[in-house]
Amino acid sequence: MTVASEQDQRDTLQLKYDPRSWQQVNVGREERLLSTIAGAALTLCGLWRRKTVGLTTALGGLLLYRGLTGRSVLYRLLDLNTVKESPSTVMPLPDGSGVRVKRAVTILRPADELYHFWRDFAGTVPVHPFVEQITPIGDKSWHWLVRLPGGEFVEWDSVLTEDIPERLIAWRFMGERLESVGGRIRFDPAPADQGTIVTLEVEFKRPDKLSLLNIIPSGMILSRVPEQLVREELRRLKALMEAGELPQAQPRESEKEARRNA
Amino acid sequence: MRAVCWNGITNVQIERVPDPQIINPRDAIVKVTATTICGSDLHLYDGYIPTMQKGDVIGHEFMGEVVEVGKEVKTLRKGDRVVVPSVIACGKCYYCRNNLWSLCDNSNPNAWMAEAMYGFAPAGIYGYSHLYGGYGGSHAEYVRVPFADIGPVKVPDGVSDEQALFISDAFPTGYTGADYCDIKPGDTVAVWGCGAVGLFAMISARMLGAEQVIAIDRFPERLRVARDYCHAVPLNYEGTDVVEELKQMTGGRGPDACIDAVGMEAHGPSLLGLYDKVRQTVRLTTDRATAVRQAIQACRKGGVVSIMGVYGGFLDKFPLGAAFTKGLTLRMSQMHAQRYTHMLMERVAKGEVDPTFVVTHRMSLDEAAQGFELFKHKEDECLRVVFRP
Numbered sequence: 001m002t003v004a005s006e007q008d009q010r011d012t013l014q015l016k017y018d019p020r021s022w023q024q025v026n027v028g029r030e031e032r033l034l035s036t037i038a039g040a041a042l043t044l045c046g047l048w049r050r051k052t053v054g055l056t057t058a059l060g061g062l063l064l065y066r067g068l069t070g071r072s073v074l075y076r077l078l079d080l081n082t083v084k085e086s087p088s089t090v091m092p093l094p095d096g097s098g099v100r101v102k103r104a105v106t107i108l109r110p111a112d113e114l115y116h117f118w119r120d121f122a123g124t125v126p127v128h129p130f131v132e133q134i135t136p137i138g139d140k141s142w143h144w145l146v147r148l149p150g151g152e153f154v155e156w157d158s159v160l161t162e163d164i165p166e167r168l169i170a171w172r173f174m175g176e177r178l179e180s181v182g183g184r185i186r187f188d189p190a191p192a193d194q195g196t197i198v199t200l201e202v203e204f205k206r207p208d209k210l211s212l213l214n215i216i217p218s219g220m221i222l223s224r225v226p227e228q229l230v231r232e233e234l235r236r237l238k239a240l241m242e243a244g245e246l247p248q249a250q251p252r253e254s255e256k257e258a259r260r261n262a
Numbered sequence: 263m264r265a266v267c268w269n270g271i272t273n274v275q276i277e278r279v280p281d282p283q284i285i286n287p288r289d290a291i292v293k294v295t296a297t298t299i300c301g302s303d304l305h306l307y308d309g310y311i312p313t314m315q316k317g318d319v320i321g322h323e324f325m326g327e328v329v330e331v332g333k334e335v336k337t338l339r340k341g342d343r344v345v346v347p348s349v350i351a352c353g354k355c356y357y358c359r360n361n362l363w364s365l366c367d368n369s370n371p372n373a374w375m376a377e378a379m380y381g382f383a384p385a386g387i388y389g390y391s392h393l394y395g396g397y398g399g400s401h402a403e404y405v406r407v408p409f410a411d412i413g414p415v416k417v418p419d420g421v422s423d424e425q426a427l428f429i430s431d432a433f434p435t436g437y438t439g440a441d442y443c444d445i446k447p448g449d450t451v452a453v454w455g456c457g458a459v460g461l462f463a464m465i466s467a468r469m470l471g472a473e474q475v476i477a478i479d480r481f482p483e484r485l486r487v488a489r490d491y492c493h494a495v496p497l498n499y500e501g502t503d504v505v506e507e508l509k510q511m512t513g514g515r516g517p518d519a520c521i522d523a524v525g526m527e528a529h530g531p532s533l534l535g536l537y538d539k540v541r542q543t544v545r546l547t548t549d550r551a552t553a554v555r556q557a558i559q560a561c562r563k564g565g566v567v568s569i570m571g572v573y574g575g576f577l578d579k580f581p582l583g584a585a586f587t588k589g590l591t592l593r594m595s596q597m598h599a600q601r602y603t604h605m606l607m608e609r610v611a612k613g614e615v616d617p618t619f620v621v622t623h624r625m626s627l628d629e630a631a632q633g634f635e636l637f638k639h640k641e642d643e644c645l646r647v648v649f650r651p
Binding site: 239242248 | 355368397
């Protein structure tokens with residue numbers, strides 16, 4: 001059952017881009033970083049040395065544009081593209097508002113067990129980094145307490161949007177300063193007796209605030225962080241369902257605190 | 263508690279660190295009664311394993327007494343004497359279920375690090391860098407043992423600490439190496455390296471029915487141990503052409519299987535050996551390959567080369583052409599301890615084998631720094647140092 005469903009095929013097809021579009025990002029990650037650094041250096045250099053200000057600053061500006069936006073005019077004319085983002089795991093949302101991350105893991109447990117674990121939501125707290133608490137409000141909604149990396153708390157509500165027993169669960173988020181718009185998780189049988197293929201798909205919003213994070217657009221940092229997050233969630237789900245606990249070398253900070261207070 | 267901390271290249275010190283605590287339901291805390299410096303500790307000591315941090319407690323080959331168990335551990339009780347496999351495994355994932363314990367999916371909290379380096383992550387190992395999980399090591403008074411319901415093996419009365427100790431790592435590593443060789447009656451097995459792992463590989467090869475075992479090293483005292491305790495024919499590689507010698511010792515056929523029990527810091531008298539040393543010193547390559555190169559060259563056509571010495575990164579001048587042309591089978595891994603620990607403990611208890619012949623030095627933890635130097639330079643005929651915390 002590893003054949004992509006109809007929905008997946010559509011997802012992949014959406015990615016088929018027009019290489020001649022002006023909007024198309026066509027410069028790879030490392031190259032963009034180099035362009036940005038070189039562009040900034042040249043621009044500063046040009047402003048410093050008055051004599052060649054025009055030429056140097058113009059070239060610096062071009063490189064900066066290339067680095068920051070990931071769009072190269074030259075590459076477009078030559079029909080080149082050096083972006084290596086794996087298209088099946090991270091894809092930009094059609095309206096450009098963020099990215100969708102989709103990753104799979106195989107867990108040596110039956111689908112019904114995994115489905116019921118996830119369907120409860122409240123019990124999935126250990127699976128999500130940054131999530132402190134999930135409380136049910138009614139049958140199909142939950143209240144999430146999230147502690148952002150800076151230590152600040154935000155609160156979101158989630159609502160169940162799709163529920164196919166032992167097969168698929170989908171949800172949407174509502175609230176302020178959302179990092180994630182929603183997601184879905186699918187359970188497919190793995191070959192032989194290898195358990196269940198769990199596919200987790202989460203949509204992430206580009207932050208509203210203008211920050212360094214979103215000046216450098218989706219190809220770079222913005223897609224890295226969500227991808228690591230989904231990777232980690234799947235890894236934790238697997239460990240929790242198979243081994244019954246999350247591997248840990250050191251006590252968590254909260255546990256250390258609890259011990260100190262005890 | 264007191265513990266041996268890694269503070270930089272060839273810098274280990276005894277320090278006071280916080281006692282380990284139960285974190286997970288399947289944990290236990292073990293009071294260490296014996297712990298030994300493994301050859302692979304030297305790769306940490308010499309700075310060849312990445313992701314070490316100053317202050318990391320090292321050590322992974324140990325035994326001790328259970329002092330506390332988590333609420334899910336039903337198989338152990340306070341006061342049990344146990345020997346603990348150095349590789350940590352959950353016992354529930356695909357790999358554990360298929361007896362590939364050192365490939366456990368769920369015991370490495372830093373799996374992402376290893377995934378970036380190796381594509382997929384190996385199991386966690388006590389005190390063996392953050393790449394292998396960042397767990398506290400065993401050269402300490404106490405160790406936290408995760409998945410204690412699966413790994414630790416009870417030591418029967420009548421088996422001493424030192425007899426049980428090597429079932430933690432060196433013995434099953436040697437056994438894994440020999441098991442990979444698919445030994446058939448009449449086979450000759452050549453083993454590079456007469457450290458503890460090599461010696462246990464020789465004993466294991468005999469257990470599995472090898473007719474002739476050849477021990478390769480350059481230290482006469484180690485070759486003597488191989489001859490006296492492991493019934494191996496010694497071959498000193500210094501001043502001789504090992505490949506040619508092995509051919510002649512096997513009637514021109516070559517060994518049926520070769521075991522590399524040396525790994526990434528091999529010494530070689532040849533020009534190529536010097537080349538490796540220079541490149542490794544300036545970090546152009548991470549691994550020195552003399553032993554495995556010779557093993558591939560010497561092995562008979564269609565034979566098995568079994569690699570138990572540790573490699574961490576990239577190997578230069580690897581003779582893949584020879585391996586391909588001769589149709590060799592290459593097998594390698596960290597040992598799958600849990601596959602063999604019970605069987606080995608039974609054999610030790612029955613008196614079939616007494617692993618204590620590898621112990622040459624006994625020290626307290628406070629002497630750790632001297633212990634490491636002694637072991638690294640093989641001074642005073644040092645074969646294995648055992649700390650009794």
